[in-house]
Structures are given as structure tokens and as C-alpha cells.
Amino acid sequence: DADVTQTPRNRITKTGKRIMLECSQTKGHDRMYWYRQDPGLGLRLIYYSFDVKDINKGEISDGYSVSRQAQAKFSLSLESAIPNQTALYFCATSDSALTGGNQPQHFGDGTRLSIL
Amino acid sequence: AQKVTQAQTEISVVEKEDVTLDCVYETRDTTYYLFWYKQPPSGELVFLIRRNSFDEQNEISGRYSWNFQKSTSSFNFTITASQVVDSAVYFCALSETMGAQKLVFGQGTRLTINP
Numbered sequence: 001d002a003d004v005t006q007t008p009r010n011r012i013t014k015t016g017k018r019i020m021l022e023c024s025q026t027k028g029h030d031r032m033y034w035y036r037q038d039p040g041l042g043l044r045l046i047y048y049s050f051d052v053k054d055i056n057k058g059e060i061s062d063g064y065s066v067s068r069q070a071q072a073k074f075s076l077s078l079e080s081a082i083p084n085q086t087a088l089y090f091c092a093t094s095d096s097a098l099t100g101g102n103q104p105q106h107f108g109d110g111t112r113l114s115i116l
Numbered sequence: 117a118q119k120v121t122q123a124q125t126e127i128s129v130v131e132k133e134d135v136t137l138d139c140v141y142e143t144r145d146t147t148y149y150l151f152w153y154k155q156p157p158s159g160e161l162v163f164l165i166r167r168n169s170f171d172e173q174n175e176i177s178g179r180y181s182w183n184f185q186k187s188t189s190s191f192n193f194t195i196t197a198s199q200v201v202d203s204a205v206y207f208c209a210l211s212e213t214m215g216a217q218k219l220v221f222g223q224g225t226r227l228t229i230n231p
Contacts, residue, residue, distance in 0.1 A: 033218065040125070042207060042221035056216060090161065094217070102149040102168075102211045105219060107161035 003027045006091050006108035014116050019078045021111050023091030030096050032074040033105060034058075034066060037088040046089075049074055050096070081115045088112050118143045120210050122222035129198055130230050137193040137225045139208030145169075147213045150184065150191045155205040155224070167191065198229045 004025045013019055023032065030051050035043040035058075045058030047066040055066060063085060065077045078085055089112075092105040119142040129135050141150065152164040165175065167184050175182045179196045195202050205226045209219040 031217075035219075040223055042120075042122075042223045043209075043219070044221070045218050048216055048218060050216075058218065088159070092161075092219075102166070102213060102217050104151060104163040104166050106163065107153075109158075109160045112159075 004091060004093055004106055004108040006089075006111050008111060009109065010112045012114045012116065013081055015082055017081050017115075019081050019113070021076045021089055021091075021113070023074045023076070023108060025072050025091075025093045027093055027095070027106060028071075029093035029106070030071060031094045032068065033092040033094075034064075034074070034076045035090045035092065036060070036085075037090060037110075043090060046076065083115050086113060086115045118145075118148075118210050118212065118220045120208050120220055120222035122206075122208055122225050124225045125223070126226045126228070128228040128230060131200055132197050134194060134196050135198050135227065135229075137195075137206050137208075137227065139191045139193065139222060141189050141191065141208070141210045143189075143210060143212070145212055145214075149211045149213065151209040151211065151219065152182065152191075152193050153207045153209065155207065157204070161207070164193075195227075200229045200231055203227060203229045 007022045033048040034046040037043045049068045052068050067075050088110050090110050091108040094103045094105045121140045148169045150167045154162045181194045183192045205224045207224045208222040
């Protein structure tokens with residue numbers, strides 16, 4: 001089983017609908033992140049969380065919200081989806097407890113979201 | 117603000133050729149980390165390497181090598197004797213050492229290895 005699991009893997013929906021993307025991890029990491037990938041733009045940070053009670057906005061948080069339900073779960077919501085939110089979304093985790101500086105982030109397989 | 121630039125949008129080579137992917141970064145931090153990730157056609161992101169700003173030694177892992185030059189703010193990635201399985205999008209990323217330690221990604225380079 002994957003260490004970082006994103007559901008659904010693919011979703012097509014209509015403008016104005018509320019959508020939730022879910023991320024769960026079995027790595028025991030404390031830090032979780034949501035990114036979106038657009039062609040030619042790389043990945044951009046939407047939100048990040050250091051623990052259950054810590055939520056922070058990233059570079060492009062407008063139109064999104066998140067919930068850290070448990071250390072292992074971090075969900076991303078689009079309250080009223082719009083077509084320019086069509087993208088590939090990635091969840092990532094990292095472990096602040098490890099020594100040796102910034103640890104690599106480990107990514108889920110992504111959710112491909114299309115908003116019509 | 118931090119910025120990563122991968123000027124090569126797409127590269128196409130024939131199998132067994134060597135290929136270098138360029139990465140140039142900007143940061144005001146004196147301490148930072150650099151990463152390379154691979155995104156194969158299946159879409160997942162695979163971590164390849166981490167380098168901190170104090171370690172300018174080049175690194176080699178099999179056919180892969182990385183050249184970090186702080187003087188030119190570059191962290192280039194070379195694949196020697198390329199193979200079709202190396203075809204992917206490659207991302208360079210920069211991370212601050214304080215605060216969120218969030219990753220700032222370059223735009224990515226799509227590498228195609230033709231048989």
C-alpha cells in the first residue's frame with residue numbers, strides 16, 4: 001500500500017460544486033502539504049499543516065480550504081469549484097523529527113481534477 | 117522571495133546520449149536546501165536528491181550526477197548514457213531552512229529519450 005494515499009485519483013465535476021480531496025498517510029509524519037500542478041508552472045503550495053492544530057496558507061490559497069482531521073489525514077476542499085481550478089493536486093508529507101536538516105517531502109500519486 | 121528557474125521546457129535526445137538539465141535559483145537565505153524530483157508518465161513524484169547549501173560537493177548515483185555551484189546559484193542534473201526509462205518531467209526545488217520549509221518548484225523540464 002502507498003504511504004501517502006490520495007482519493008479520488010480522478011474527478012470530473014461542474015462549476016459551483018463543492019469538492020473534497022482527501023489525503024491520508026501511514027508514514028507517521030507530522031507535516032502535510034497540498035500543492036497543485038499546472039502545465040508550465042510547476043507545483044505551487046496551497047496550504048500546509050505542521051500538526052492537527054496548525055494550518056497555514058500557502059502561495060495560492062484563495063478558493064480553497066483545508067482540514068487536518070488527525071495527524072494522518074489532511075483534506076482539501078473547493079467550496080465552489082471554478083474551471084481555473086482544473087489541475088493535478090498533490091498531497092505531501094515530511095517529518096520534522098528527523099535530524100539532518102530539511103527532509104524530502106513524500107508525495108501521493110495525485111488527484112486529477114477537471115471542472116467543467 | 118525564492119525562485120527556481122528551469123529554462124529548458126523540453127529536451128529530446130536519442131538513447132545513450134548524455135543530457136544535462138539546468139536549474140538556477142534565487143534566494144536571500146544563506147542556508148537552504150535544493151532538491152530534484154522525477155515525475156514519470158504515470159504521474160507520481162519521485163524524490164531523487166537533496167543538497168544543502170553548505171555542501172558543494174558533486175554527487176554521483178549510478179548514471180545520475182548533480183553539480184551544485186553556489187557561485188552561479190545553479191544545481192544542474194546530468195544523466196549519463198540515457199535510457200528510455202529516464203523519460204519524465206524533472207523538477208528542481210528550493211526549500212528554506214526556517215519556517216514552513218515549503219518547497220518552491222521550478223517549472224519542470226520534460227525529458228524525452230528516444231530509442
